[in-house]
Amino acid sequence: MPTSNNIIPEKTIERLSEYRRTLLSCHKQGVTHIFSHVLAGMHGITAVQVRRDLMLIGFSSDTKKGYDVKVLIEFINNILDSENVMNIGIIGMGHLGQAITKYFNGKRLKLRIVASFDVDEQKVGASIDEIPCYHMDRFEEIVSSMDISIAVICSPTRVAPSLVVPIINAGIKGVLNFTSAPLSFPHGIVSENYDITTILEKVAYFVKESDERDDKN
Amino acid sequence: MPTSNNIIPEKTIERLSEYRRTLLSCHKQGVTHIFSHVLAGMHGITAVQVRRDLMLIGFSSDTKKGYDVKVLIEFINNILDSENVMNIGIIGMGHLGQAITKYFNGKRLKLRIVASFDVDEQKVGASIDEIPCYHMDRFEEIVSSMDISIAVICSPTRVAPSLVVPIINAGIKGVLNFTSAPLSFPHGIVSENYDITTILEKVAYFVKESDERDDKN
Numbered sequence: 001m002p003t004s005n006n007i008i009p010e011k012t013i014e015r016l017s018e019y020r021r022t023l024l025s026c027h028k029q030g031v032t033h034i035f036s037h038v039l040a041g042m043h044g045i046t047a048v049q050v051r052r053d054l055m056l057i058g059f060s061s062d063t064k065k066g067y068d069v070k071v072l073i074e075f076i077n078n079i080l081d082s083e084n085v086m087n088i089g090i091i092g093m094g095h096l097g098q099a100i101t102k103y104f105n106g107k108r109l110k111l112r113i114v115a116s117f118d119v120d121e122q123k124v125g126a127s128i129d130e131i132p133c134y135h136m137d138r139f140e141e142i143v144s145s146m147d148i149s150i151a152v153i154c155s156p157t158r159v160a161p162s163l164v165v166p167i168i169n170a171g172i173k174g175v176l177n178f179t180s181a182p183l184s185f186p187h188g189i190v191s192e193n194y195d196i197t198t199i200l201e202k203v204a205y206f207v208k209e210s211d212e213r214d215d216k217n
Numbered sequence: 218m219p220t221s222n223n224i225i226p227e228k229t230i231e232r233l234s235e236y237r238r239t240l241l242s243c244h245k246q247g248v249t250h251i252f253s254h255v256l257a258g259m260h261g262i263t264a265v266q267v268r269r270d271l272m273l274i275g276f277s278s279d280t281k282k283g284y285d286v287k288v289l290i291e292f293i294n295n296i297l298d299s300e301n302v303m304n305i306g307i308i309g310m311g312h313l314g315q316a317i318t319k320y321f322n323g324k325r326l327k328l329r330i331v332a333s334f335d336v337d338e339q340k341v342g343a344s345i346d347e348i349p350c351y352h353m354d355r356f357e358e359i360v361s362s363m364d365i366s367i368a369v370i371c372s373p374t375r376v377a378p379s380l381v382v383p384i385i386n387a388g389i390k391g392v393l394n395f396t397s398a399p400l401s402f403p404h405g406i407v408s409e410n411y412d413i414t415t416i417l418e419k420v421a422y423f424v425k426e427s428d429e430r431d432d433k434n
Contacts (some may be wrong), residue, residue: 007426010261010419017415021399044227079420082425088417099316103413111421149424152417174424176417182238190423194416196320198234199409200305200369200393201297202227204328206407207366207391208299209224 012053013080019041019050020076027069035066055141082110089148089172090116091163093123093133096178100154101129114146121182136166143170157181229270230297235260236267237293244286252283299327306365306389307333308380309372310340310350313395317371318346331363353383360387367391374398 008016022042036054037047054060054067059075061067088104090097095115101113117131118124124135134142142148151172153160156169160181167175169184175191177183185191225233239259245409253271254264271284272275276292278284278359305321307314310333318330333350335341341352351359359365368389370377377398382391385403392408394400 006255007430010423013419013422014415017412017419019267021410021415025399025401060388062308080422082421086421086424095312095316095319099312100413101314101413103358104417111417121312150417150420176420182242184242188427190420190427192416193238193412194235194237196411198238198320199411200367202230202234202327203367203391203393203407203409204299204303205297206227207303210390210405210407213224 008056008079012056015043015045015049015053016076016080019053020073020080023069023073023076027073032041033066034069034072039067061181081097085110085112085113086121086144086150087114087145088150088151088152089092089139089143090131090154091118091120091136092137092153092159093120093128094156097152097154098128099150100178101131105129111150113152114148115142117142139166140170143172144187148172150176153179153183155179225273225296229273231259232262232266232270232294233274233297234271237297240286240290240293244290248286250283251289252288255283256262291351302327302329302395303361303367304329304331305363305367305369306331306356306360306361306363307369307371308335308353308356309370309376310335310337310345311371311373314369314371315345317369317395318348322346328367332359334359356383357387360389365389367393370394370396370400372396 019039022039023034032187036050040047040050055081059072061072075121079191088099088111090113097116097124101116104111104113113131116131117136117139118133119136123133126133149172151167151174153175155163157179160177160179160183164183164185168189173189175183175185175189177191177193178196180195180197182193236256239256240251244305244370253267257264257267276289276295278289305328306320306328312335318333321330330348333345333348334353334356335350336353342352343350366389368384368391369378371394372380374396377394377396377400381400381402385406390406392400392402394408394410395413397412397414398406402408406423
């Protein structure tokens, strides 16, 4: 893969996901080619940024016709999608944990939820959506035996900080943290704090701003 | 508020949320002051970017000691948090919709979930976590009577495109779309496509990349 030799910046990876989402939508609408400035406009960024991102992943195109939408989608797929399945463990099988499990069970991804962890005796030992739920005490053991590389934290926010050490000890390589407690991990562990509140606050902010602009006009 | 006269770019708002998350964590750890380059380093961006963002919101600080963490948090709160409560409606009370409802019910936000919508006769007419669930046929009527300004889409992905017109007709001002179907809305409606898969794929990408780097060494 083009990326195996040079790491791509995080923000570029995010934008590639966003581009792919837009391109898939364009493709669905029958659009076969798209110019960098059009794609840029759809994301509120400059065409230079789009071209730089695509240059980073080694994608070039006929600028007379614009980018071939289908080809670019496949090219981004090759960058973002891993070749081998990665195993995921969910920490905290409350409503959010169960929702995320159900959310992914339907999808054909190179990512597979194989285990969940909780401390609630009602859940431990049971299977939720065919995903076995283990006691958090067994985290290290199960992560190793099931070859889990990514942990998704859906625990109560107050519990999240106490999960950092077990996650490090278990040799987890990637963490997706859905709680409102930002967690930091040592180098070598990829982590993403993903507080849904932030996005809702962002939407609310722009709604508020447009209201205030309307009031002025 | 400083923002009422000039709109702040979306990416700046996102970074402000990220800064606030980091600052809250620093504050929790007893850090009283932080330099722009330190804050920048924690987010993998340049100090110039941080200073530009804070300049945009009219925040200045004693550069000898760095930014006052507590003051900056409160300053960002004033930018991001709306002064009045905004009402939210959840479309689709499946597992994700219920998870998000439960997720927010605990939080003290200037955002309040007041209604949910579904087509499942098992849910319509019932209250889920004290949130009444209405049939999607009544969306326009309820949005208007309950003064709902933000819609959170938790429906099945295949249903999402069919929600655009009802949302426009109901006069919704902000949309947070959790499905995998990117939706676009006319100017005047703030919308955010928030596909959880993208973030998980991003984490998986960087795990994969670090594995490949390890293999090389």
